[in-house]
Amino acid sequence: MTVNTFGIPVMQPQVSGVPRLEYVTGTPLCPWRYRGHEKLYVPVDETEDAFRRFRGRLDDINVLVRSGHVVVVDGVEGSGKTSLIHRCVHDLRTRLATELGHPAEDPDDETGLWHPRPVVPGICVVDLSGDARKVAFDNKSQLHPLDTINQNIFKRVLGGVRERVSGDAGELDAMASDTQSSLVELYQRLRDFLDDRQLFALVILPYIRLGSKEMHGNFLLSYVTFSERRVVFFAETTEPDLMATMRLSLTFEEENLVTTLSIGPLKDKDSESFVNVWQGRPGLAQPHVIISPETVAGVSPEIHFQRVRWLQNSLFQLGEIVCRAGRLEISDHDVRALGEQRRNSPELIRRPRSRRGRGHDDR
Incomplete structure (x- = not known):
């Protein structure tokens, strides 16, 4: 099964008692509740x-x-x-735990990723x-x-x-x-x-x-x-x-x-940073959705994701599209098609084209 790289990994309890790993969207990262979520933060906005x-x-x-x-x-x-x-809660909880004499978890220990923390x-x-x-x-x-x-x-x-x-x-x-x-x-x-x-x-x-x-x-x-x-x-x-x-x-x-x-709006390079971190995160040994940094950079002049939730949700939606199509890579065509579907939505802000004129480069 192909993993949607841009879904938030959460180990969900099941009626059978055997937890199941699911990839979800529309929910915030919660590292004090789930192991490994602290590795998914990206230095953006x-x-x-x-x-x-x-x-x-x-x-x-x-x-x-x-x-x-x-x-x-x-x-x-x-x-x-x-x-x-x-x-912040996870950081404070971890430091308080150390102060109270409870040993901190090894940050490099990847066993039990995405499971609920004790x-x-x-x-x-x-x-x-x-x-x-x-x-x-x-x-x-x-x-x-x-x-x-x-x-x-x-x-x-x-x-x-x-x-x-x-x-x-x-x-x-x-x-x-x-x-x-x-x-x-x-x-x-x-x-x-x-x-x-x-x-x-x-x-x-x-x-x-x-x-x-x-x-x-x-x-x-x-x-x-x-x-x-x-x-x-x-x-x-x-x-x-x-x-x-x-x-x-x-x-x-x-x-x-x-x-x-x-917290401010996303900047020009933040989308590429987000993609690089999430594609390089732990726990992606099986086939997973990818998008090249060049693709992200190529569509940035046309489509600008102002907010990280919209960026993550859009990439997750694109991941679902390519999974259903039996592909692994999100293409620039996929991104532009989604942008066209949402052209009247405030979630995607289209940048005006630069004007040609004396003293200006058309970049």
């Missing part, structure tokens, strides 16, 4: 600079024993914000990135008030922590049923619970379309207020200047609790 900034800001992870933190990633839709958040004792990763509709809307698709949204998120955070503790969930149940205390007080009680058990909680917040920039800013500001030691919140926004506006509302101490990471 400024994500490498953003990741280095994250590492620099949380270089001393012991600071999380004294204070919490909020990481906000901004960028346009489809630019890879959620994948970057998962990468649970790390002492670290609760609460992934709410897919829970936006569940926490933000009622059964009539009406948006809840912000306080209700934050209460729903808190209960899910408690549920995620509860999965990682045993025998003493009564205190968590009491927090979940407390309707008198404020959320600030409840997060303080959660902090004390984590302190007593030397646990850390890494919480990936859902991206919720709240209807206005101001409401979204208030949502993010809430989590600066809720920030407590041993808890790190990760959030994303499509508003590039939102954090700059938010910072005007923060005290000096609160500002030190926030790290902002930004």
